[in-house]
Amino acid sequence: MKKKIFLSGVGGMLGEAFYKIFSKNYELKCTDIDVNEKWLEHLDFRDAEKYSLLVEKFNPDYLFHIGAYTDLEFCEKNQEETFITNTESVKTAVRISNDKNIPLLYISTAGIFDGKKNSYDEDDTPKPIGTYAISKYEAEKFVIQNSKKFLICRAGWMMGGGPKKDKKFIQKIIQQIKDGNKELFIVDDKFGTPTYTYDFAKNTETLIDTNNFGLFNMACEGNTSRLEVAEEILKILNLSDKIKVNKVKSDYFNKTFFAERPNSENLINKKLNQKGLNLMRPWKETLREYINTSYVNYL
Ligand SMILES: NC(=O)c1ccc[n+]([C@@H]2O[C@H](COP(=O)([O-])OP(=O)(O)OC[C@H]3O[C@@H](n4cnc5c(N)ncnc54)[C@H](OP(=O)(O)O)[C@@H]3O)[C@@H](O)[C@H]2O)c1
Secondary structure (H helix, E strand, O other): OOEEEEEEOOOOHHHHHHHHHHOOOEEEEEEEOOOOOOOEEEOOOOOHHHHHHHHHHHOOOEEEEOOOOOOHHHHHHOHHHHHHHHHHHHHHHHHHHHHHOOOEEEEEEHHHOOOOOOEEOOOOOOOOOOHHHHHHHHHHHHHHHHOOOEEEEEEOEEEOOHHHHOOOHHHHHHHHHHOOOOEEEEEOOOEEOEEEHHHHHHHHHHHHHOOOOEEEEOOOEOOEEHHHHHHHHHHHOOOOOOOEEEEEOHHHHOOOOOOOOOOEEEEOOHHHHHOOOOOOOEHHHHHHHHHHHHOOOOO
């Protein structure tokens, strides 16, 4: 008989990959506040009573708490709501999974570091800057200190979901191209590790299947910059000669993207490597796959 997973907040970029990967070998109950797929049911995971009731009813072997507010500017402007959504609901998930004696998966982020070092492994101490990062790190700490059995996977710059769900950098760049822009303005002072949602979901499944728990960095291989990612998108789309890239500093965007971001969000998958379980592919390979599968008829 298939093992069962209850997933909350899986209507977004990462949720789509989790659904596709985990539905092959597990029985899933997928929920989100935004019911945008046939396979989703409604749950606002801030409603602790309903969260608990639905999990109890499904009686899963695992609880995956995936969703969060991920728009950094929204989080700065709505701090209380951010902590209720990104931190308090995770405390509820810890309580529910502890009561049921089932493992909890929580998704953390490279954004919890202050970006002063070049790169970060699991032994580095986070020092979050900004509301989103603080809310995510508070949740991470709570899980580590209070969960009986947990898996925390930290992602870098997420890529996935395609035009319908991708709210992040890749979609923003491709949208500008689709809108006919002949020049792009890209920051050259922000560094990180792209993380393809499918690789992330598959690697998470491998950890679960091999009974590995604890805290893991899980980003694609190779550190890079926003500038190089934008240039690579143009290369993949054969547009390098047609679209000009202007290098700018982050303060160029300080009205639109006013939330403070670390200069470096480079993650090193030290623990995955130590265990011989690092399945994360190089970011250029996954970016190509992502664009070729999700944006074929878009431009
Ligand atoms: N995106 C990144 O670059 C990134 C990087 C590292 C880690 N992460 C983490 O990865 C996880 C998944 O993020 P993602 O990239 O898939 O973001 P996403 O595309 O914004 O998806 C998050 C989903 O959670 C839902 N949600 C928000 N509040 C909820 C609530 N109260 N109850 C139920 N569902 C709720 C959202 O619905 P609405 O759209 O209606 O709000 C959305 O469908 C998050 O924990 C995030 O912090 C993301």
